[in-house]
Amino acid sequence: VDFVRVKQDQQLETKQRKPKKPPPPDEPPPDVPPQNFNVAVDSAGFNMSNVDLSVSVDVGGGGFGISDGEYLPIVKVQPQYPRRALSRGLAGYVIVEFTVTAQGTVKDPFVVENCGHIPNARSPADCVDKPNSVFDSAAVKAALKFKYKPKVIDGNPVETAGVQNKITFELAES
Known part of the structure; x- marks a missing residue:
């Protein structure tokens, strides 16, 4: 059995559409006359010739400059719940200590x-998995992804050591 396929000539006609132009406005907008804003001020109550405006402000060295401040958390990543803890039905917490860099x-x-x-x-309150908690590595990995606004002293960002964060692992109630 031979199959012969006949080629059909197919031509698609595409219609070229152009956007319609908006009609021109019937009349131009009216001209707005310029307004004069002259304000008269009574100067009888204002005698400012003898006012001393010198102000002395010391913003350096004291640690209270406008841009100085403590570190602030910007991004805190949720840790991934460890499978081993999930299969054992464990919940818990980990307190992680780290250093926030100047960056x-x-x-x-x-x-x-x-x-x-x-x-x-x-x-x-009794810890069943205390010495090598299944949550330790997940908490440390999450802490490495945290982002902070660094502590600023005299306008310069500085490292802050000894920052602690408690990461809690809780099972969803079903």
Whole structure:
């Protein structure tokens, strides 16, 4: 059996559409006469010839300059819940300490305290997974992604060591 396909001539006709021009306005807008804003001020109550306007302001060295300030968190990333903790039904927290750099990034994070516990247990304060908490690495990874506005002293950003952040891991109630 031979199949023969006949080619059909197909030509698509495309219609060229051009946007319509808006009609010209019937009449031009009226000319607005310029307004004169002369304001008369009674100068009888204003005698400013003997006013001393010298002001002395010292903004350096005291740490109270306009741009000085403490570090402020800008971005705090939620940690990823560890699968091992999820499968064991653990909740808990990790306190991470780190240094906020002059660029606002986090460096040298380490775990200060941690606790993993089973929610709704008889004594939820008892940590069942304390020495090497399953939450430690997730908390440290999240802390490395934090962004801060660095502390500013005398107009210059400086590193701030000893910043602590408590990251809590809670199971969603089902």
